[in-house]
Amino acid sequence: MREIGIVAAKEFRDGLRNRWVLATTLAFAVLAIALAWFGAAAAGQVGFTRISTTIVSLASLAVFLIPLIALMMAYDSIVGEDEKGTLLLLMTYPISRVGLLVGKFLGHAAMLALSTALGFGIAALVIGLVAEEAAFADLVGPFSLFIGSAILLGWAFLALAYLISTITREKARAAGLALLAWFVLVLIYDLALLGLLVGTEGRVDQGLFQVLLLINPTDVFRLVNLTGFEEAAAASGMLSVVAEQEFSVGRLMGILAAWTVVPLAAAAGLFAARKS
Amino acid sequence: MNSVVRLQQVSRHFGKVRAVIDLDLELAPGEVLGLLGHNGAGKSTTMKMILGVLAASSGQVEVLGENPRGRAAGQLRLKLGxxxxNVSFYDNLSGQEVLRYFSRLKRIPVATADHLLERVGLGHAARRRVRTYSKGMRQRLGLAQALLGEPKLLLLDEPTVGLDPIATRDVYDMIDELRATGTSVILSSHVLAGVERHLDRVAILANGRLQANGTIDELRRQADLPLRIRARTGGVNGTINERLAALGLEARPVRDDLIELEAPAGRKLDIMRALLADEDVTDVSVDSPSLESLYTHFNRLADVAEDQHA
Incomplete structure (x- = not known):
């Protein structure tokens, strides 16, 4: 157990050192504030409009950005140590493969959680202070949910990055696979679902469609943040198909958490079973 | 517990490739063993099996009386270096940070790590990033890492590759120091020059098989390679040739004033006496077969054996 903490602490310190945390925190904060101000530009207004508009546009952006950041942060976590030769060395230390993997994951997870919470938290603070229309009391609920789900989304893609990093033996290949995963889960998947809907003229079994939506962590994240707002129907398009179904937030968050645990467990299992 | 390492009939194959075949090897406490062999001879695989990173396909591996892949492996690893x-440490960290990280994992106070950094001569560069280190400095850092926790058994895989002569000498000096404190060392190398006087014993691997195992003198006897003797003479005359002919030997002239002959090791003293008895002889030098020629000899034997297998 102690070893896991040592590895996690090193990974976290590396993240602070190479300014991953600083860069992502700033990026999140600036984006969130900018979106809050210009999110309503399409409707002919500039300036903070409504909390719901802000969250909806933030979520649409975060769903692209956070998975990419998480994948880039950790795609080389294992395969990188393998190429450096430090993996072989660490295996002669009193630490197990699973311990190493879990330690590194915890370090990365803490980094991502910190910058997500800090970045969007700062944004919420600024909006609350500057915009007269926004009261802190109204901001806290939606922003907490947004930040919480964004962290879970980040962890889900971190776990995926670890899986990629354990099944590949070359860094370049891992990078390629990570990009492919992002492309498929973030971009292609929804397009394919939309195509399915259009192609069948909407005659898809509701149950099947729900399952297809809940299988992708990015869609789950959208559901958490878009449902419950009137704007959601307009902004989310096909999500409205299931939005009417009223998913409980707890269940959606549970699915996101499962998206973290399952790929990580698979990565740990495969890593531990390695022969060399 | 007599042996630090005991391998009995150990084999390891990767798919169809047989990396190590029926290897028997023992290492006594405080002994420095040179594991020699060409690239791919099975040196690294052998080390990995001793470390417990690789499982043996068959045979028994025992390190400090324990199975390195058994229940006690965690405790055992604290005693190995x-x-x-090929290891490139975390480039973004300083040498000090790298070594402290590894020392924490090995449950050693970080002050020890700092002290070790001084000992390998990296004290002045402790706070510099590893990225800026030269090859020699990286190797020193690696060595400091291996020395964490005063290991009972140290495994060094090609520690001198790519090092300049001074850095190489420093590595060997360090090994001598460790031997004096009773640490057992296994050192693999294919750079042979200069290593032999730092080794107690040599094991030569070729194509995964142990070709020779013993002290350098034992290997010399086993190989029975000829000595090369050179003598400088004041002038060319027939008396030396006559003396040598009486011993059944023949010298060939190298230059006007220099002759050379090859002779079985056992006759060294006879020949020396014969040469020294001649007043014209002004200088004599005797070269025992070098580690390099022994290595070549045993590898050639291995190739012959391999051909017979085929």
Whole structure:
């Protein structure tokens, strides 16, 4: 157990050192504030409009950005140590493969959680202070949910990055696979679902469609943040198909958490079973 | 517990490739063993099996009386030091940070790590990033890492590859120091020059098989390679040739004033006496077969054996 903490602490310190945390925190904060101000530009207004508009546009952006950041942060976590030769060395230390993997994951997870919470938290603070229309009391609920789900989304893609990093033996290949995963889960998947809907003229079994939506962590994240707002129907398009179904937030968050645990467990299992 | 390492009939194959075949090897406490062989002879695989990173396909591996892949492996690993062949440490960290990280993992106070850094001569560069280190400095850092926790057994995989002569000498000096404190060392190398006087014993691997195992003198006897003797003479005359002919030997002239002959090791003293008895002889030098020629000899034997297998 102690070893896991040592590895996690090193990974976290590396993240602070190479300014991953600083860069992502700033990026999140600036984006969130900018979106809050210009999110309503399409409707002919500039300036903070409504909390719901802000969250909806933030979520649409975060769903692209956070998975990419998480994948880039950790795609080389294992395969990188393998190429450096430090993996072989660490295996002669009193630490197990699973311990190493879990330690590194915890370090990365803490980094991502910190910058997500800090970045969007700062944004919420600024909006609350500057915009007269926004009261802190109204901001806290939606922003907490947004930040919480964004962290879970980040962890889900971190776990995926670890899986990629354990099944590949070359860094370049891992990078390629990570990009492919992002492309498929973030971009292609929804397009394919939309195509399915259009192609069948909407005659898809509701149950099947729900399952297809809940299988992708990015869609789950959208559901958490878009449902419950009137704007959601307009902004989310096909999500409205299931939005009417009223998913409980707890269940959606549970699915996101499962998206973290399952790929990580698979990565740990495969890593531990390695022969060399 | 008599042996630090005991391998009995150990084999390891990767798919169809047989990396190590029926290897028997023992290492006594405080002994420095040179594991020699060409690239791919099975040196690194052998080390990895001793470390417990690789499982043997068959046979028994025992390190400090324990199975390195058994229940006690965690405790055992605290007593082993290892320097892998190709390791590039975390470039973004300083040498001090790298060594402290490894010392924490090995449950050693970080002050010890700092002290070790001084000992390998990296004290002045402790706070510099590893990225800026030269090859020699990286190797010193690796060595400091291997020395964490005063290991009972140290495995060094090609520790001198790519090092300049001074850095190489420093590595060997360090090994001598460790031997004096009773640490057992296994050192793999294919750079042979200069290593032999730092080794107690040599094991030569070729194509995964142990070709020779013993002290350098034992290997010399086993190989029975000829000595090369050179003598400088004041002038060319027939008396030396006559004396040598009486011993059944023949010298060939190298230059006007220099002759050379090859002779079985056992006759060294006879020949020396014969040469020294001649007043014209002004200088004599005797070269025992070098580690390099022994190595070549045993590898050639291995190739012959391999051909017979085929």
């Amino acid at each position: 290892y320097l892998p062949e």
